[in-house]
Amino acid sequence: MVSRTTDDYQKLAIAGCEILCEPAFWAGFDRSSAQGFYDYFRQLTEYEPKRAEKFGIKHYCWLCINPKEADDPVFAREVMSLIPDFLQRNTVLGIGEIGLNKNTRNELTIFEEHVQIALQYDLPILIHTPHLEDKKKGTKLILDALANFSSLQREKVIIDHVEEHTAAMVLDQGYWAGMTLYPESKCTPNRAIDMLETLGSDRLWLNSACDWGVSDPLAVPKCALEMKKREHSAAFIEEVCYHNPARFLSQSKNFSL
Numbered sequence: 001m002v003s004r005t006t007d008d009y010q011k012l013a014i015a016g017c018e019i020l021c022e023p024a025f026w027a028g029f030d031r032s033s034a035q036g037f038y039d040y041f042r043q044l045t046e047y048e049p050k051r052a053e054k055f056g057i058k059h060y061c062w063l064c065i066n067p068k069e070a071d072d073p074v075f076a077r078e079v080m081s082l083i084p085d086f087l088q089r090n091t092v093l094g095i096g097e098i099g100l101n102k103n104t105r106n107e108l109t110i111f112e113e114h115v116q117i118a119l120q121y122d123l124p125i126l127i128h129t130p131h132l133e134d135k136k137k138g139t140k141l142i143l144d145a146l147a148n149f150s151s152l153q154r155e156k157v158i159i160d161h162v163e164e165h166t167a168a169m170v171l172d173q174g175y176w177a178g179m180t181l182y183p184e185s186k187c188t189p190n191r192a193i194d195m196l197e198t199l200g201s202d203r204l205w206l207n208s209a210c211d212w213g214v215s216d217p218l219a220v221p222k223c224a225l226e227m228k229k230r231e232h233s234a235a236f237i238e239e240v241c242y243h244n245p246a247r248f249l250s251q252s253k254n255f256s257l
């Protein structure tokens with residue numbers, strides 16, 4: 001929501017959105033200091049919940065240094081050292097969105113160190129997978145890295161931005177899978193529904209891309225409407241759009257409906 005206007009909150013509220021969760025991500029520019037992240041974490045935990053509350057929406061967040069800015073391990077660790085203090089705040093759900101951007105060695109190291117933090121504090125994890133041609137390779141690298149954490153509860157991890165060629169491998173290994181909806185490129189509502197028809201609804205959720213590119217905060221309700229047009233039952237739509245995210249997020253100590 002840091003990239004969104006107040007009008008978007010209004011539209012979300014009208015569309016029936018009660019709760020949203022915002023991952024820590026790229027803010028449209030690379031931050032030049034850890035202090036920049038300190039202020040960003042304050043924005044996510046202090047300012048955005050208040051802005052959302054004005055529209056009757058409860059705002060939660062995830063914290064991390066996103067992979068796009070995490071290729072310098074010294075810098076990344078400086079940012080990560082800020083995280084434990086913010087975990088005390090009662091709208092923080094867990095660690096995310098961590099993951100890979102260009103699939104570099106440094107990104108992978110920082111990814112693994114974030115997983116350690118999540119394990120240490122017993123938090124759910126939200127994982128970003130790279131887009132386009134790097135997606136399959138990046139997803140495999142992430143799954144291999146996660147497999148080394150023997151104490152990890154896989155049902156507390158969601159791997160986001162899955163597509164047709166990555167969804168099954170994520171689900172088969174016991175993780176949740178997120179389908180991020182974009183209006184035109186990447187995963188459109190119709191592609192997501194095709195995947196739901198193939199994979200079923202177990203451990204899958206839909207989310208709206210809300211970033212600095214062309215994206216639509218109403219993508220989930222629009223997809224629900226598209227599901228209705230394709231004659232999916234109200235119960236199935238409710239399961240995917242409401243109960244599944246509620247089920248996953250309820251694993252976080254701070255989450256309540």
Ligand SMILES: [Zn+2]
Nearest residue numbers: 097128129161
């Ligand atoms: Zn992402």
